[in-house]
Amino acid sequence: MTSLKRSFASDSSAPNLSNKVYVRSTKSGKVQKIVRELYLRQDIPCSSNLCSKCAQIAPTDYNNKVAPFVLSDTPAGTKAFPNGHYLVPDTNAFLTGMDLFEVETAFYDVIVLQIVLEEVKNRSLPLYHRLINLTKNEDKRFFVFFNEFRLETYVARDHGESINDRNDKAVRKAVQWYGEHLQEAVRARGKSLRCPSIVMISDDKENLRKAKAEKVPALSLSEYVSGLKDADLLLDMISAGREQRENKSGKGELFYPEYFSLSKMLTGVKAGTMHQGIFNVSPYNYLEGTVHVPAFDKSLLVLGRENSNRAVSGDVVVVEVLPKDQWKAPSTKIIEEETLNKNDNADAEDGETIVSERERRALQEEVKRVHGQSVEGRPQPTARVVGIIKRNWRQYVGHVDKDSVRSSSKSSRSQQTVFLVPMDKRIPKIRVRTRQAGELLGKRVLVTIDSWDRDSRYPVGHFVRSLGELESKGAETEALLLEFDVQYRPFPKTVLDCLPAEGHDWKVPKSLEDPGWKGRKDLRDLLVCSIDPPGCVDIDDALHARPLPNGNFEVGVHIADVSHFVKPNNAMDKEASMRGTTVYLVDKRIDMLPMLLGTDLCSLKPYVERYAFSVLWEITPEAEIISSQFTKSVIRSREAFSYEQAQIRIDDKSQNDDLTTGMRTLLLLSKKLRQQRMDAGALNLASPEVKVQTESETSDPVDVQTKKLLDTNSLVEEFMLLANISVAGKIYEAFPQTALLRRHAAPPKTNFEELGNQLKVKRGMEIRTESSKALADSLDTCVDAKEPFFNTLVRIMATRCMMSAEYFCSGTQAYPEFRHYGLASEIYTHFTSPIRRYADLEAHRQLAAAIDYEQLDPSLHSKAKLEAVCKNINVRHRNAQMAGRASIEYYVGQALKGRIIEEEGFVMKIFSNGFVVFVPRFGIESLIRLRDLGTPEPESEFDSENYVLNVTGSRNVKVELFQKVKVRISDEQEKSTGKRKIRLALL
Amino acid sequence: MPLDTSTYSLALLRLDGRRWNELRRIHAQISTQAAADGSSYLEMGNTKVICTVAGPAEGRTGGAARGGAGSEAKIEVEIGFAGFSGVDRKRRGRGDKRTAEMCHTLQTAFSSLLLTHLYPHSTISISIHILSQDGSVLAASINAATIALIDAGIPMSDYLVACTAASSPTTADDEVSDPLLDLNGLEEQELPFLTVGTVGGSERVSVLVMETRVRMERVEGMLAVGVQGCKRVKEILDGVVREYGKRAVR
Numbered sequence A: 001m002t003s004l005k006r007s008f009a010s011d012s013s014a015p016n017l018s019n020k021v022y023v024r025s026t027k028s029g030k031v032q033k034i035v036r037e038l039y040l041r042q043d044i045p046c047s048s049n050l051c052s053k054c055a056q057i058a059p060t061d062y063n064n065k066v067a068p069f070v071l072s073d074t075p076a077g078t079k080a081f082p083n084g085h086y087l088v089p090d091t092n093a094f095l096t097g098m099d100l101f102e103v104e105t106a107f108y109d110v111i112v113l114q115i116v117l118e119e120v121k122n123r124s125l126p127l128y129h130r131l132i133n134l135t136k137n138e139d140k141r142f143f144v145f146f147n148e149f150r151l152e153t154y155v156a157r158d159h160g161e162s163i164n165d166r167n168d169k170a171v172r173k174a175v176q177w178y179g180e181h182l183q184e185a186v187r188a189r190g191k192s193l194r195c196p197s198i199v200m201i202s203d204d205k206e207n208l209r210k211a212k213a214e215k216v217p218a219l220s221l222s223e224y225v226s227g228l229k230d231a232d233l234l235l236d237m238i239s240a241g242r243e244q245r246e247n248k249s250g251k252g253e254l255f256y257p258e259y260f261s262l263s264k265m266l267t268g269v270k271a272g273t274m275h276q277g278i279f280n281v282s283p284y285n286y287l288e289g290t291v292h293v294p295a296f297d298k299s300l301l302v303l304g305r306e307n308s309n310r311a312v313s314g315d316v317v318v319v320e321v322l323p324k325d326q327w328k329a330p331s332t333k334i335i336e337e338e339t340l341n342k343n344d345n346a347d348a349e350d351g352e353t354i355v356s357e358r359e360r361r362a363l364q365e366e367v368k369r370v371h372g373q374s375v376e377g378r379p380q381p382t383a384r385v386v387g388i389i390k391r392n393w394r395q396y397v398g399h400v401d402k403d404s405v406r407s408s409s410k411s412s413r414s415q416q417t418v419f420l421v422p423m424d425k426r427i428p429k430i431r432v433r434t435r436q437a438g439e440l441l442g443k444r445v446l447v448t449i450d451s452w453d454r455d456s457r458y459p460v461g462h463f464v465r466s467l468g469e470l471e472s473k474g475a476e477t478e479a480l481l482l483e484f485d486v487q488y489r490p491f492p493k494t495v496l497d498c499l500p501a502e503g504h505d506w507k508v509p510k511s512l513e514d515p516g517w518k519g520r521k522d523l524r525d526l527l528v529c530s531i532d533p534p535g536c537v538d539i540d541d542a543l544h545a546r547p548l549p550n551g552n553f554e555v556g557v558h559i560a561d562v563s564h565f566v567k568p569n570n571a572m573d574k575e576a577s578m579r580g581t582t583v584y585l586v587d588k589r590i591d592m593l594p595m596l597l598g599t600d601l602c603s604l605k606p607y608v609e610r611y612a613f614s615v616l617w618e619i620t621p622e623a624e625i626i627s628s629q630f631t632k633s634v635i636r637s638r639e640a641f642s643y644e645q646a647q648i649r650i651d652d653k654s655q656n657d658d659l660t661t662g663m664r665t666l667l668l669l670s671k672k673l674r675q676q677r678m679d680a681g682a683l684n685l686a687s688p689e690v691k692v693q694t695e696s697e698t699s700d701p702v703d704v705q706t707k708k709l710l711d712t713n714s715l716v717e718e719f720m721l722l723a724n725i726s727v728a729g730k731i732y733e734a735f736p737q738t739a740l741l742r743r744h745a746a747p748p749k750t751n752f753e754e755l756g757n758q759l760k761v762k763r764g765m766e767i768r769t770e771s772s773k774a775l776a777d778s779l780d781t782c783v784d785a786k787e788p789f790f791n792t793l794v795r796i797m798a799t800r801c802m803m804s805a806e807y808f809c810s811g812t813q814a815y816p817e818f819r820h821y822g823l824a825s826e827i828y829t830h831f832t833s834p835i836r837r838y839a840d841l842e843a844h845r846q847l848a849a850a851i852d853y854e855q856l857d858p859s860l861h862s863k864a865k866l867e868a869v870c871k872n873i874n875v876r877h878r879n880a881q882m883a884g885r886a887s888i889e890y891y892v893g894q895a896l897k898g899r900i901i902e903e904e905g906f907v908m909k910i911f912s913n914g915f916v917v918f919v920p921r922f923g924i925e926s927l928i929r930l931r932d933l934g935t936p937e938p939e940s941e942f943d944s945e946n947y948v949l950n951v952t953g954s955r956n957v958k959v960e961l962f963q964k965v966k967v968r969i970s971d972e973q974e975k976s977t978g979k980r981k982i983r984l985a986l987l
Numbered sequence B: 001m002p003l004d005t006s007t008y009s010l011a012l013l014r015l016d017g018r019r020w021n022e023l024r025r026i027h028a029q030i031s032t033q034a035a036a037d038g039s040s041y042l043e044m045g046n047t048k049v050i051c052t053v054a055g056p057a058e059g060r061t062g063g064a065a066r067g068g069a070g071s072e073a074k075i076e077v078e079i080g081f082a083g084f085s086g087v088d089r090k091r092r093g094r095g096d097k098r099t100a101e102m103c104h105t106l107q108t109a110f111s112s113l114l115l116t117h118l119y120p121h122s123t124i125s126i127s128i129h130i131l132s133q134d135g136s137v138l139a140a141s142i143n144a145a146t147i148a149l150i151d152a153g154i155p156m157s158d159y160l161v162a163c164t165a166a167s168s169p170t171t172a173d174d175e176v177s178d179p180l181l182d183l184n185g186l187e188e189q190e191l192p193f194l195t196v197g198t199v200g201g202s203e204r205v206s207v208l209v210m211e212t213r214v215r216m217e218r219v220e221g222m223l224a225v226g227v228q229g230c231k232r233v234k235e236i237l238d239g240v241v242r243e244y245g246k247r248a249v250r
Ligand SMILES: [Zn+2]
Pocket: A045, A046, A047, A048, A051, A052, A053, A054, A055, A181, A185
């Protein structure tokens, strides 16, 4: 038998073949050995525009295109490298300095080595994605050099050498090769060109030492940055973690318990002895966190710093439930970090304890409280955090705590450690080292958390950039957008390139033979109109109704045909899918799609022809649906009404044209539809909506009003709901596994326990939650004859007990779970606002495929991809809502600035040392603390069973839940967050 | 873990350093087992396959398995995966559906290629052992079977050669996607791909298997590259056969 062993002769034909062997362990604990081939080659270009030799070997793709060379032939220089330089950072340089690499003033012409990219990916995916984005940014000139595949730069791992050492060696080798290669290239061109230096950037001392020995030019990140122009500013952006760890290693005082190992946690979670969930911090008490885990009905409480063990709100944590005798009731006390730890020294390294004495006292008082019988007082399971599965740290907006700054002189360049107080109260103070403390005072700044070690009471972070003066409109708006992760940069060119070339001159083609007309119904003769808020420019929807010969009506909802303009997977689609939704702020709109589409080509403007996606029903006068039909169409809207104009037109008896009659029909039908929905148990919930009136020139807020609701509001709403429900059914029928739908889960009973008990104790009323119908009915009975607003107040509070609705992919849930609780509909989706919501755009594509108008893009077939889309748009949707609310809050604050108003309010929550008052006129709620009532701080007695707070001492007053109170509204700048906020005082 | 296929667009380099149109190293030997009528050993990268051919033999006695019915030889194909062939040590049972489908593919392809009418009432059995899997297993099996059949001296109209082709992932900004030739295991897991087999390295496609979803407009490019790849595989295998022939004559 011939030997199967490969002969050496056959190997010599491939001298450039190497094998890469590595071992990895899987999640389940198995160890796998993986062998991979590596083909080493010599035709990987250096991508420098100086080199003509590489230009000849540049690879071509299938279409014979050559990628353009990236690195400049005249790169920028520094004092140390007057001939210009290309940078070759190692992995740690990227890990600690990614913010730096992204600045626009420096860090051009960077060579990213394959091995570095690989290591960055292993260490942090978000950083990897940022790095990839940098390589795609043409201005920054980042080039990925595949050093592992180039014969000359490939290095083998020596026996006994650690992987890290081998990789460092590979980096040095690549730097060396680049240096020699470029010199050769420059020499070949003959002219007296300057040959740029290749500079390795590394923070690893050993690596730097070896580089020096091998005569490879190398600098540490901070050394390099020090040689740049705005060194101080840039130096602050280097991640703090590393440096500080070095400083502190000596003192070994550890405040926090060590985290469990990942495998221990996974085993524990599997065995049920530990639980995994998302850590949330109470907005009223920064020392109280909750983790909702499937095993418990009620969320687990995590009390105090030691137990929360460095978890930051939003992190995915693993917790261990504490013994039953340590179970506690959730706090009834407001505890704010700013008042307790005012005096902490940011620099303090000695005598710092994990729990300050004041914190301990505050918590102890809590425990002393008698465990009452009321629902609120019953002890709840408590837990402690034993480890973190995933950090959810992002960039935080905040301001520098004045008191933590040692020398606030603007000229001082000494480095000091200061506290940064995030705008989000649930995030702890962040320690930041900076050389520009003086300049940052009074500014809105952006920071990131780098690490939180066991020996530091607060997380350590670094400064990213300043947004501008506190309270200036620009800075506050940007702060808000950053806080809610709203992508607000102008659309990049690649996106704008996807727009129709005709621009604003685009028109529906005249000829019916045009491909644009294919599969479209000509509905231009229908008397269609749109009804929107005043000043609306992105008109998503339009309606019509006309009588049919058989006595029924034909009703049509026409939606902007956005999917005609936004094709799946092009740059515009990607951008829209990332943005997820348009964000409406008081004075600003951050569009999901470029203006040209949103406010012109897609917008169903009056008097012009537009492409639409229409839903047509035959409806009986009793508002029963006989049939529904979906079609792409062309319409011409006859008029764009505001809600008010439409209402006036309908009410005006003298108008009897077909358009007005159509609108009356719509109104009539909508009322019946609404009744049907209510009978089925749809909820009528309330959320305070206010409108800020701004002076158009300056957009300074002038007044605040609560929004008025007209019949025409609900006219539009009813038909939009109907369209959404019809479409949901259709796409689910066509794509049972991958339809993009929206569901609203029934709230768990425990959510309503507190409200139910409050109503029972205070008013003898009952809330029933077994179905949405029961809830709707019982909410209707919660009326106070003397106080019309009481019912609305209860509805506002009930809304907060609800789950939030979410997008999902139909294959991930069982049919009964599709239900939309609030609308009492079996199935629901979003279809009617494709200009401003990405979910609707996807639904359009699915519907178009369901009616065989076009083929479905594969991305909409894939459950995994759709799930990712849903996950993103759910987050974006929530953020957009919160950003909108925060914007209103800011403007209400500005509108009331300097004014003092007395208003009525209602007590909606009581703590043992304060209470929350809601003011309907402005839709605001605010905390009144005990210490705000008088000085010295009055005594209080809290009756948690009856929700009564008896205040005695410097002020004698009795406050109870639902009580109507008179308050004085003024404004103040909140110290902890730097926000201008409403301040209420009890009269 | 190393990078994934999405980095292809950064420098037009694949996970193992190849360009879009490059085959992996192919190493092949024939007559590796003297006891068999025909045998071969073939490596495409780290995919390693042994093939033995028995027959043509008169139908076995007894039972229904009595040779090919009528005037043509019957071809039997058996594929076995060694327990150590994959990353995880796992047994693939005989009843495994995917294996059965591979056998069927080989069987139909060779039935039309071999001059089976020369051997009525007999059986040709091809037995393939996968020693190591690293992508393109079906293609490697076809190639190994072809040269083993040649070794066995069974007349056929031409070589049947196969390779795989995929479509590279698209980047965020543009729709351009390169077809990639001859996938390794990792690429196979991440990319849509097809296996194409042609007769004699011509453009006559006789095997085409695709189990993943891909955009219609990409198929053409994938197929073109696959057919080109087959042509090169044919040249390599032909070289191996001729080299062996020369040595045998000497
Ligand atoms: Zn070069």
